[in-house]
Amino acid sequence: MLYTKLGKRSPQISVIGFGAWAIGGRDWGKTDDTVSKKALHTALDEGVTFIDTADVYGFGHSEELIASVLKERGKGEVIIATKAGNDFYNAGDDDDNGYGPIKQTYDKDYLIWAAEQSLKRLGVEALDILQLHSPDIEKLNRDEPWEALEILKRDGKILHAGLSIQSFKESDQAFLLDEHHDILDCIQVRYNLLEREAEKVLFPKAQQYGIGVIVRIPLLFGLLTGKFNRDTRFGNNDHRRMNLSSEKLDSYLTELDDIEPVFEEHPGYTKAQISLAFCLKHPACHTVIPGGKTPEQVIDNCRAAELI
8 A cells, every 4th residue: 555645734644545435325225234344444454544434425324334443443543534514414305316315504503513423423532534525616605614614623623624526516616725725635526537627727726735635436436447338227226327327328438438548558457446546646636535345346446556
């Protein structure tokens, strides 16, 4: 495993992280908590020291699983980044857009309260990193979310503050780094071989301000592992039914055909490993957070560090 500092103010972390959305037990099909915990243990055994989660993943269950594993072996040098703002506590059925009842709530009091709930579930005295969870721009144009981060830092409830940039808004939201680089220690961004908008404006600003970059969706929901084709379909409890619909699959796979030579340059490595290494080779990027539902997936992901 390789390690790097997550920007100029954030801690040292592994370049391969663990994305903990899938183990929450919602949105990625059926999961088994025993297998999920084995996947987490395997990640830590492989030298992973960065786990990314969110309060909304499994409606708290992802954080609870992480806490359970770390209670068994001690937190040590592990850095946990969680998120708040996708409010499942106060949402109703009318707020369900396919991910369960969730609504965006970025009021100051709510964010502080939500952070306190994550503290309890994770069983820690302070959150290593709290990220605003991919809000719409009108939420971020208000003072309240930024004030919440400042208060949480001041009170010692969070050590570092981050922003998860909304998908497909990588350039539109880049100006937020100009306005809030004093409070933002890191950002999380959608970036992979086929989706590279972040390279245009966002990454240069992150480098300018020394803001750490966490890469999410580096395998494009599994598409870049090479295991999907145009006939692939997902179950009703799997968010990829929307994010990788038959129309989107067809479009992505057509693009993927054009970059097949990239994979041929690295015989002996899987498509997943090559895709992860691609992200990490950009000088703005510090870590990738592929999901790992099984120990085998985790081991495969971690080997990508050999290509850096």
